Amino acid sequence: MTGGGDDLPAAVRDTDLELVAIVAVAENGVIGKDGEMPWHIPEDLRHFKETTMDHPVVMGRVTYDGILEAIGEPLPGRTTIVLTSRDLETPENVIVADGLDAAIEAAKTAAAERHGGTDRAFVAGGATVYEQFLPAIDRLVVTEVHDDPDGDTRFPERDRDAWREVDRDNRDGFAFVTYDRRK
Numbered sequence: 001m002t003g004g005g006d007d008l009p010a011a012v013r014d015t016d017l018e019l020v021a022i023v024a025v026a027e028n029g030v031i032g033k034d035g036e037m038p039w040h041i042p043e044d045l046r047h048f049k050e051t052t053m054d055h056p057v058v059m060g061r062v063t064y065d066g067i068l069e070a071i072g073e074p075l076p077g078r079t080t081i082v083l084t085s086r087d088l089e090t091p092e093n094v095i096v097a098d099g100l101d102a103a104i105e106a107a108k109t110a111a112a113e114r115h116g117g118t119d120r121a122f123v124a125g126g127a128t129v130y131e132q133f134l135p136a137i138d139r140l141v142v143t144e145v146h147d148d149p150d151g152d153t154r155f156p157e158r159d160r161d162a163w164r165e166v167d168r169d170n171r172d173g174f175a176f177v178t179y180d181r182r183k
């Protein structure tokens with residue numbers, strides 16, 4: 001990460017990993033409804049897959065359960081690090097973490113031992129996990145969905161001045177946008 005986040009555990013604040021949050025968010029801030037995404041955008045699912053492939057991906061237990069339900073297995077080709085207070089039984093490509101520092105340590109180990117020494121880890125939600133990691137996030141990879149759907153889960157408020165748009169790819173009904181944290 002690149003600074004800030006005084007309340008964060010030291011392992012998160014001082015990590016050498018580049019922390020990238022990846023999210024699809026509607027104009028009203030909605031990211032989820034009833035444990036699922038409120039839309040079905042196959043191009044976005046492909047974009048998520050291509051962007052995160054061969055990296056550690058940190059997510060909350062509710063999001064993890066949603067993925068298991070949707071595709072019947074954890075994300076192939078990635079190490080999923082699931083934040084939970086529960087004692088989950090998980091397959092080999094999933095690591096359980098009981099806090100942010102444990103999640104970052106697991107991401108670091110997975111990056112070195114399973115993903116060719118990449119220096120990047122993704123934070124893939126849901127709202128509780130974005131909220132906790134946001135002060136440590138270096139880059140936001142956002143699918144901006146041009147819609148105002150009903151939902152029960154929102155992306156946390158962020159200080160727009162803290163982020164600089166560095167890439168935009170406009171599509172039909174949505175855009176892939178990358179923001180870097182201003183130094």
Ligand SMILES: NC(=O)c1ccc[n+]([C@@H]2O[C@H](COP(=O)([O-])OP(=O)(O)OC[C@H]3O[C@@H](n4cnc5c(N)ncnc54)[C@H](OP(=O)(O)O)[C@@H]3O)[C@@H](O)[C@H]2O)c1
Pocket residue numbers: 022023024025030031032033034035036037059060061062063064066083084085086097098099100124125126127128129130132153
């Ligand atoms: N649009 C998008 O890009 C996107 C991305 C991701 C998710 N979503 C949506 O967001 C919704 C889920 O988000 P959510 O906020 O409800 O749930 P979530 O963040 O996915 O999961 C919450 C759970 O994570 C665990 N957790 C979080 N922080 C923890 C910590 N510091 N230590 C230990 N455990 C921790 C707890 O699990 P336990 O209860 O097991 O302890 C908590 O109940 C779904 O609708 C999903 O589809 C959307």
